[in-house]
Amino acid sequence: EAQVTQNPRYLITVTGKKLTVTCSQNMNHEYMSWYRQDPGLGLRQIYYSMNVEVTDKGDVPEGYKVSRKEKRNFPLILESPSPNQTSLYFCASSLSGLNEKLFFGSGTQLSVL
C-alpha cells in the first residue's frame, strides 16, 4: 500500500530534550516536506526537500533540522524543543513537486512541557 509513515503518533517530552520524528514514504517520491498545524493558522511549511541533494527552509524553520540522506526518509529533528513547538506535525510527499498531489502522513501530536 502506497503510504507516508510517521512515527511516533503521539509524543510528550520536556524542554531541551532532543527528539526525532521519523517520516518514510514507499512511493519513490522525490519531493518531501514537513508542516506544522496549529489552530486558526492552518498548515505552515517547516522544511522541504526537492530530492536527496536539495533541502531548504519553509516558512517556520527556526528550531528544526531535517536530513535527506536517502530518498525514502525525511526525519524532523528538534535539537532543543521548547513549549512553542507543541503542535501537530505532518510529513508529506509527492512525485516531483508541489503542483502534484501531496500524500500526507497521519500526523504526530507533539507536546513539549
Add this chain to the structure above:
Amino acid sequence: AQSVTQLGSHVSVSEGALVLLRCNYSSSVPPYLFWYVQYPNQGLQLLLKYTSAATLVKGINGFEAEFKKSETSFHLTKPSAHMSDAAEYFCAVSDLSLQGAQKLVFGQGTRLTINP
C-alpha cells in the same frame, strides 16, 4: 507572496443540503489551487486541484470547485451533504519564494459539521 483566505472557520449544514465552503486567494497570475480534506485523526487528502485546464474542477466524493479569476475565488461545493462529509477542509495555493523555493500556502481551514 501568495495568500489564501477561507471565509468561516466553522460551517454547519443539514444532511442533504448544499455545502459551500469559500476560498479567496491573492495572485496576479493563474495559480495552482487545491482543496484538501482532513478527517478526524488523519492526515490531509487531496479533494481536487485546479491547473487552468478547466474552470470547473470535479473532485472526489461529489465535491467540485469553480475557479473565478475576476473574483480571485475557488469555492468548494457539494449539492447534497452527507454525514461522512464532516471534516476540516483546507484551501491551498502553490507559490514560489524569492529564492525559488516551492511553497504550498494553506488557508486557516473550515470545519464542516453535518446536522442529521
